[in-house]
Amino acid sequence: MRYEGTVYRPPSEAGSLIIQLTIGCARNTCTFCNMYKDKKFRIRPLEEVVEDLDYSRIKVRRIFLADGDALIVKTEDLLYIIAKCKEIFPEVERISVYGAPKDILHKTPEELATLKAAGLDMVYMGLESGADEVLQAVKKGVTADEMIEAGKKVRAAGMILSMTVISGLGGKKLWREHALGSARVISAIKPEYVGFLTLMIEPGTEMYDQYNRGEIELLTPHEVLDETELFIRSVDAEGTMFRSNHASNYIPLGGTLNGERDKILGQIEISRRKSKFRPDVFRGI
DSSP: OOOOSOOOOOGGGTTSEEEESEESOSOOOOTTOOTTTTOOOEEOOHHHHHHHHHHTOSOOSEEEEESTTGGGSOHHHHHHHHHHHHHHOTTOOEEEEEOOHHHHHHSOHHHHHHHHHHTEEEEEEEEEOSOHHHHHHTTOSSOHHHHHHHHHHHHHTTOEEEEEEEETTTTTTSHHHHHHHHHHHHHHHOOSEEEEEEOOOOTTSHHHHHHHTTOOOOOOHHHHHHHHHHHHHHOOOTTOEEEEOSTTSSSOEEEETTTTHHHHHHHHHHHHHHTOOOOGGGGOO
């Protein structure tokens, strides 16, 4: 198996076969992200990808097509690779990718439906924030309404959609806008999954330099809970599974919206009273 640079995957793909269809991230402009900085973006030759699939022939249930935005690959080439995944691994149950919002928007509904029919089952999309002020500040490159459009396109194609929000991304200045905007976007899309990470300031990122210049004021653990509570109280996404159990999170939270809203709020309140949080080492600073 040939891997180039550091390979990233969603936590739920821990047991998956990871195949690099692309190298790096096509945009790589987000101020908070230090992923793929060691790579120059390119789409791998399809014959190399197929060679890696052949080389990896073991019994696998899931395949994740890395790196950052495999949906940028031409639809006909994606269909070819998905077909090869099915041919070489006939037992495979799920094929998934990261889907950058811009790449999703560049696909027609017919293309996405064709990819789903061929076997592309799940897309992971980073919302990060549903507030335009925050998205612009972190150079995400899309608006909240474009996020909604992209998410709805994935859902309409019948694919499973998992979205991520970064707690604290708006800092002290925009925490309310961040919480309420994110709740609006998730409510509009109603993805199968929404996961919260907590902002980590990583060396080598533009945000790290902004923090050291005093341009960003981070939320305290209690303020992150306040932000999360506002999101949970504001979101309307019946059936969406909510999780906040990543290593970056101060406390683990989980439940299904909207039915377990009170359960999640109870988890937040218990944690607020106990004031027991994971160490601040996770902030990365």
